[in-house]
Amino acid sequence: xxxxxxxxxxxxxxxSETIDILRLIRSENVGPKTFLNxxxxxxxxxxxxxxxxxxxxxxxxxxxxxxxxxxxxxxxLQALEKNKSYLITYKDPSYSKLLLQIAxxxxxxxxxxxxxxxxxxxxxxxxxxxxxxxxGKSFAAKISKDLVKAGYITTSGLARGVDTAxxxxxxxxxxxxxxxxxxxxxxxxxxxxxxxxxxxGLLLAELPIGSKPLGQNFPQRNRIISGLSLATVVVxxxxxxxxxxTANFALEQNREVFAVPGFPVDPRCIxxxxxxxxxxxxxxxxxxxxxNIVPKxxxxxxxxxxxxxxxxxxxxxxxxxxxxxxxxxxxxxIELLSASEVAFEAIVQQSKLELPVLYAILLELxxxxxxxxxxGNKISLxx
Amino acid sequence: xxxxxxxxxxxxxxxSETIDILRLIRSENVGPKTFLNxxxxxxxxxxxxxxxxxxxxxxxxxxxxxxxxxxxxxxxLQALEKNKSYLITYKDPSYSKLLLQIAxxxxxxxxxxxxxxxxxxxxxxxxxxxxxxxxGKSFAAKISKDLVKAGYITTSGLARGVDTAxxxxxxxxxxxxxxxxxxxxxxxxxxxxxxxxxxxGLLLAELPIGSKPLGQNFPQRNRIISGLSLATVVVxxxxxxxxxxTANFALEQNREVFAVPGFPVDPRCIxxxxxxxxxxxxxxxxxxxxxNIVPKxxxxxxxxxxxxxxxxxxxxxxxxxxxxxxxxxxxxxIELLSASEVAFEAIVQQSKLELPVLYAILLELxxxxxxxxxxGNKISLxx
Numbered sequence: 001x002x003x004x005x006x007x008x009x010x011x012x013x014x015x016s017e018t019i020d021i022l023r024l025i026r027s028e029n030v031g032p033k034t035f036l037n038x039x040x041x042x043x044x045x046x047x048x049x050x051x052x053x054x055x056x057x058x059x060x061x062x063x064x065x066x067x068x069x070x071x072x073x074x075x076x077l078q079a080l081e082k083n084k085s086y087l088i089t090y091k092d093p094s095y096s097k098l099l100l101q102i103a104x105x106x107x108x109x110x111x112x113x114x115x116x117x118x119x120x121x122x123x124x125x126x127x128x129x130x131x132x133x134x135x136g137k138s139f140a141a142k143i144s145k146d147l148v149k150a151g152y153i154t155t156s157g158l159a160r161g162v163d164t165a166x167x168x169x170x171x172x173x174x175x176x177x178x179x180x181x182x183x184x185x186x187x188x189x190x191x192x193x194x195x196x197x198x199x200x201g202l203l204l205a206e207l208p209i210g211s212k213p214l215g216q217n218f219p220q221r222n223r224i225i226s227g228l229s230l231a232t233v234v235v236x237x238x239x240x241x242x243x244x245x246t247a248n249f250a251l252e253q254n255r256e257v258f259a260v261p262g263f264p265v266d267p268r269c270i271x272x273x274x275x276x277x278x279x280x281x282x283x284x285x286x287x288x289x290x291x292n293i294v295p296k297x298x299x300x301x302x303x304x305x306x307x308x309x310x311x312x313x314x315x316x317x318x319x320x321x322x323x324x325x326x327x328x329x330x331x332x333x334i335e336l337l338s339a340s341e342v343a344f345e346a347i348v349q350q351s352k353l354e355l356p357v358l359y360a361i362l363l364e365l366x367x368x369x370x371x372x373x374x375x376g377n378k379i380s381l382x383x
Numbered sequence: 384x385x386x387x388x389x390x391x392x393x394x395x396x397x398x399s400e401t402i403d404i405l406r407l408i409r410s411e412n413v414g415p416k417t418f419l420n421x422x423x424x425x426x427x428x429x430x431x432x433x434x435x436x437x438x439x440x441x442x443x444x445x446x447x448x449x450x451x452x453x454x455x456x457x458x459x460l461q462a463l464e465k466n467k468s469y470l471i472t473y474k475d476p477s478y479s480k481l482l483l484q485i486a487x488x489x490x491x492x493x494x495x496x497x498x499x500x501x502x503x504x505x506x507x508x509x510x511x512x513x514x515x516x517x518x519g520k521s522f523a524a525k526i527s528k529d530l531v532k533a534g535y536i537t538t539s540g541l542a543r544g545v546d547t548a549x550x551x552x553x554x555x556x557x558x559x560x561x562x563x564x565x566x567x568x569x570x571x572x573x574x575x576x577x578x579x580x581x582x583x584g585l586l587l588a589e590l591p592i593g594s595k596p597l598g599q600n601f602p603q604r605n606r607i608i609s610g611l612s613l614a615t616v617v618v619x620x621x622x623x624x625x626x627x628x629t630a631n632f633a634l635e636q637n638r639e640v641f642a643v644p645g646f647p648v649d650p651r652c653i654x655x656x657x658x659x660x661x662x663x664x665x666x667x668x669x670x671x672x673x674x675n676i677v678p679k680x681x682x683x684x685x686x687x688x689x690x691x692x693x694x695x696x697x698x699x700x701x702x703x704x705x706x707x708x709x710x711x712x713x714x715x716x717i718e719l720l721s722a723s724e725v726a727f728e729a730i731v732q733q734s735k736l737e738l739p740v741l742y743a744i745l746l747e748l749x750x751x752x753x754x755x756x757x758x759g760n761k762i763s764l765x766x
Contacts, residue, residue, distance in 0.1 A: 135646050135648050136646075138648070139646070139647065139648060260646065260647060261644030261645060261646065261647070261652070261656055261659065261665070262644060262645065262646045263518055263519075263522070263643065263644065263645045263646060263652070264522065264643060264644070264666075264667040264668070265518050265521070265522060266646075269644070269646070270667075273644055273665055273667055276644065276659065276665050277665050277667075282644070282656055282659050282660050283647075284647040284653075284656055284660075285647070
């Protein structure tokens with residue numbers, strides 16, 4: 001279908017910035033949120049890499065965090081290449097503008113297939129039960145076909161049931177986000193579908209090539225499915241299903257949620273009916289989606305607005321060398337924290353520290369694995 | 384179960400007021416709305432009967448309207464008695480307070496069975512497809528049983544499918560409103576259910592005993608099903624179904640509507656899903672009903688508030704003999720009317736007539752069959 005613009009990339013062809021970004025996100029205690037705070041603080045992955053170990057020591061670790069070596073990064077890129085897969089970072093123009101707007105976007109993604117789909121942005125997630133009914137699958141198939149006809153692309157998770165119906169009925173216009181590394185085909189019976197999407201669609205993975213997914217990786221993956229998408233459609237979903245997790249991510253990410261209703265006797269409808277009760281759009285046909293989403297509104301923010309430096313604090317964070325933090329400052333901040341979440345604003349107010357100093361201390365603690373940040377920039381101490 | 388308090392009534396035992404009310408509503412050109420306007424204007428059915436023919440002539444008829452004779456009324460009451468059925472008027476304390484609140488409540492109802500159910504008021508209508516699915520029927524059965532357990536009674540239309548499931552699963556606590564006369568059993572296969580409800584529930588009919596229903600009588604009947612009820616539940620309903628008509632009546636009557644969702648591939652769900660899209664509560668279990676209705680709020684209005692004389696116009700309508708209407712006044716009002724609906728307030732404003740005079744003229748025209756009133760007190764001329 002489309003020519004793959006990265007097909008001829010060699011590992012050696014990646015820029016040093018890409019390699020730095022890859023090294024930083026794969027370093028110890030650096031998740032997507034800490035990554036973003038590091039970039040905002042230091043201005044670049046290179047400078048963050050230079051300082052991360054020192055910060056982790058200042059934050060209270062006895063040994064510095066492990067930094068992902070340049071060698072390891074090159075090896076990862078070579079392994080990808082061998083698998084006809086490639087790496088893209090959040091700074092690439094092909095990276096999804098929609099995904100970039102979520103608080104914990106993945107700084108790097110491995111991919112296989114047609115990368116031009118990633119920044120298509122008229123993307124709709126469709127998720128549902130693995131044990132979906134015949135009707136559930138045929139409905140998912142119809143919605144997928146109708147979305148493609150209307151100029152949209154689909155995204156889903158390559159699972160059994162609804163996911164499979166979605167991908168196979170929108171080939172050429174579908175993105176599968178997998179929970180393990182880009183080479184980890186799950187479920188095994190979807191090997192052929194995986195290959196078809198590689199040829200005629202796009203496969204994405206957040207974990208390094210070669211990784212097998214742990215349980216916690218599935219919800220992490222789901223935030224990408226919803227984050228890539230203007231809206232998430234739930235076709236059949238039980239009460240404690242992964243599909244509901246995806247729908248909740250979509251809501252947190254300020255995206256629309258559509259749910260297909262079902263007769264209440266079927267347990268596969270309990271989740272979707274609950275979503276409708278809680279305000280999701282009732283979905284009967286693709287017209288409901290088109291009538292309720294406005295793609296343009298969603299993709300206008302600039303990269304700088306989304307992941308620029310901390311702004312409006314009267315200090316250019318890129319001059320971070322000038323920030324002086326004392327042990328007394330650190331002790332004062334730790335004193336304010338506890339196992340219960342505290343809003344960042346409350347810490348600002350009560351610590352009475354300069355903002356750059358406070359940012360530095362919190363970064364140190366993050367890198368030392370002493371604090372965790374949750375949605376809404378709330379901070380708690382890890383004991 | 385309950386002793387029938389009217390069981391020993393003879394036709395001769397009905398009050399003269401009951402007979403007057405029966406005669407008035409059965410008279411030519413007197414429907415429920417005109418009946419109510421006549422009562423508000425003349426203060427009693429007796430006085431309305433005295434004046435109705437004269438008013439119809441003033442309104443432009445060449446022959447006066449036919450008044451239902453006292454003989455005919457007595458015969459109707461005797462026929463009811465023979466069928467172990469009885470008559471109740473809106474002035475009886477056993478009449479439903481909820482039904483009395485709708486704009487076009489039936490001034491008389493024939494009934495058979497336990498009249499104490501009529502003013503129970505914790506009444507929920509459950510309606511749905513005649514060709515309902517097995518799941519639809521079993522869901523209707525479950526909701527009906529659960530409502531009875533929670534102290535509610537059900538009402539429905541004795542039709543095939545959902546209606547049948549409702550009545551037969553809430554026997555002793557169910558009201559069936561039939562579209563023909565009280566003796567008209569439809570569909571014929573529900574004869575046994577009809578008899579069970581007569582023994583153990585309540586049957587109601589607006590049409591005179593012996594009447595076979597015309598097509599238009601079914602929607603008229605549906606307004607009573609919803610009007611008797613705090614809420615209407617729609618179990619399965621196609622797009623142009625009687626159940627949707629009932630739901631729309633419920634909305635007009637300011638009652639709650641609940642709809643059971645269904646997977647969109649089933650045409651029996653299109654109507655109920657549409658209702659949810661338009662704001663009906665999604666119903667999964669009886670808990671949804673209990674959580675969303677407040678019975679007490681609905682049954683507090685007094686009879687006087689609901690069907691008292693025209694109020695707050697500085698004139699006691701019971702002195703209607705004092706109202707002088709000229710031919711010029713009549714011509715002026717007719718001049719203002721047309722086939723398109725006009726709001727009553729607009730006629731008040733533009734005619735510049737005293738309100739009692741205007742009420743009289745409109746009543747004359749109603750009785751003459753020259754005008755019709757629709758919801759919201761809008762008036763149009765019949766050509």
